[in-house]
Amino acid sequence: MKVNTVESLSGSTEEKGMNTFDIMAKYGHEQIVQCYDEATGLKAIIGIHSTVLGPAMGGTRMWNYASDEEGILDVLRLSRGMTYKSAISGLNIGGGKAVLIGDPKKLKSETYLRRFGKFIESLNGKYVTAGDVNISTRDLEYIRMETSHVTGLPEALGGGGSSxxxxxxxxxxxxxxxxxxxxxxxxxxxxxxxxxxxxxxxxxxxxxxxxxxxxxxxxxxxxxxxxxxxxxxxxxxxxxxxxxxxxxxxxxxxxxxxxxxxxxxxxxxxxxxxxxxxxxxxxxxxxxxxxxxxxxxxxxxxxxxxxxxxxxxxxxxxxxxxxxxxxxxxxxxxxxxxxxxxxxxxxxxxxxxxxxxxxxxxxxxxxxxxxx
Missing domain, CATH: 3.40.50.720 (NAD(P)-binding Rossmann-like Domain)
Known part of the structure; x- marks a missing residue:
């Protein structure tokens, strides 16, 4: 049976053969930013599709992608979906998404997640993260230690808990x-x-x-x-x-x-x-x-x-x-x-x-x- 192992590694055959800039142009992305930190092993990609309605918001997922290119394609398609999701729902926020490339069982730690939080903070509120695949509310707590641009926090911290x-x-x-x-x-x-x-x-x-x-x-x-x-x-x-x-x-x-x-x-x-x-x-x-x-x-x-x-x-x-x-x-x-x-x-x-x-x-x- 033909299914993908990641929730949204979809895309036409044409898209899978395109380079990053061509896909960004096709779907109207504003920005894609990457962060690499050798000390923690952090390889993060944030896709910002649109900020017309407000800050780009979308969860972070961590997955051991087969290649960096798979991660980039995933973040581009997911961030675009977040734009449309928010727009059609009448929300005043834009669309973004983040992916962390690697095995969560091996890489995730307080230091790793806080380094990612610093990366988000460097964007000055243009992107707001939340939980997604392999990112729990506890992980968000660590990210929150370095940036205020995070949502989906536990109720004990004044958040709404799981969405x-x-x-x-x-x-x-x-x-x-x-x-x-x-x-x-x-x-x-x-x-x-x-x-x-x-x-x-x-x-x-x-x-x-x-x-x-x-x-x-x-x-x-x-x-x-x-x-x-x-x-x-x-x-x-x-x-x-x-x-x-x-x-x-x-x-x-x-x-x-x-x-x-x-x-x-x-x-x-x-x-x-x-x-x-x-x-x-x-x-x-x-x-x-x-x-x-x-x-x-x-x-x-x-x-x-x-x-x-x-x-x-x-x-x-x-x-x-x-x-x-x-x-x-x-x-x-x-x-x-x-x-x-x-x-x-x-x-x-x-x-x-x-x-x-x-x-x-x-x-x-x-x-x-x-x-x-």
Missing amino acids: SLITAFGVYMGIKAAAKQAFGTDSLEGRKVMLQGVGAVGMRLLQYLVEEKSDVFVSDIEEDRLQYASREYGAHVVSPEQIFDIESDIYAPCALGATLNDYSIPKLKCTAIAGGANNQLEDEEKHGQMLMDKGIIYAPDFLVNAGGIMAVAAEYMGEFNKEYLYQKAEGIYDKCLEVLKKAKVQQQNAQLMAIEVAEARISAIGQLHRSL
């Missing part, structure tokens, strides 16, 4: 919107859902689905998570190799990126797709069109999984309120349904339609700022 709960609720709203578009009702009772990935977001999403009496199938690379999902929620366990052989109403990718590709799409046996993973389409244009040709409803990933950025942005701005955040994340339902309906009327790839909506807001606000 996964808000993210999961937003994904749940996105799934209901996709169901409404596909089936004429947003009820998920009796719907067969193939949930890929039961980490922090996926497990909470599983709870929502079970509470609504969905028939849920789960897959994950971690056996203990699968056993817990089966034992506690009665989910049916499916091996990663069987995911695309399962007939379902809804496929919910919440782990790996680029799972919608040349291999998987011809095999898909679902009516709608909505999930929490980033960059689900390996190639936005090609694979978005392939889904349309199969008549599959696709809810844009950066719209569906925007709950997390809503939470960390509110914390950073000093406006964190859980009740309000759940209300804001509930709005993902209406926005998603609006984009899906518009895409259907215009016979447009829903992902590209969502990008148009996000870019329209960025352009309008940017023009407003220039006129002041």
Whole structure:
């Protein structure tokens, strides 16, 4: 089965053969900065896609990439996604992302993380970080010792804690919107859902689905998570190799990126797709069109999984309120349904339609700022 080992190492074949400046030009990135520290082994890359709406915000992930080029491609695509995620959610922040290249089990230490914090501080607030893959709230505490430009901190330090709960609720709203578009009702009772990935977001999403009496199938690379999902929620366990052989109403990718590709799409046996993973389409244009040709409803990933950025942005701005955040994340339902309906009327790839909506807001606000 063709899947990538990093959540968002997607990208067209063309992109994988392009140099960094060509990709930056293609997607309109403002800046990419790198830091190397021999003493700690730190190899950090920060991608700043846009600061038109505000400081570039996005989490830091640490991964043992096969090459530095993979890390650069990842940070470029992820930072772009953060711009659109924030813009379409009505947030006054831009898009950025950071990757740390290396084995977290071998390299992570207080000194390593504080050195990274000093790197962030050197950007003078242009980039604000948060947690992501292999970066915990404890890691953020170390980073916070060297910079104030960090969010997603533990509640004990005045932060909002893990944003996964808000993210999961937003994904749940996105799934209901996709169901409404596909089936004429947003009820998920009796719907067969193939949930890929039961980490922090996926497990909470599983709870929502079970509470609504969905028939849920789960897959994950971690056996203990699968056993817990089966034992506690009665989910049916499916091996990663069987995911695309399962007939379902809804496929919910919440782990790996680029799972919608040349291999998987011809095999898909679902009516709608909505999930929490980033960059689900390996190639936005090609694979978005392939889904349309199969008549599959696709809810844009950066719209569906925007709950997390809503939470960390509110914390950073000093406006964190859980009740309000759940209300804001509930709005993902209406926005998603609006984009899906518009895409259907215009016979447009829903992902590209969502990008148009996000870019329209960025352009309008940017023009407003220039006129002041």
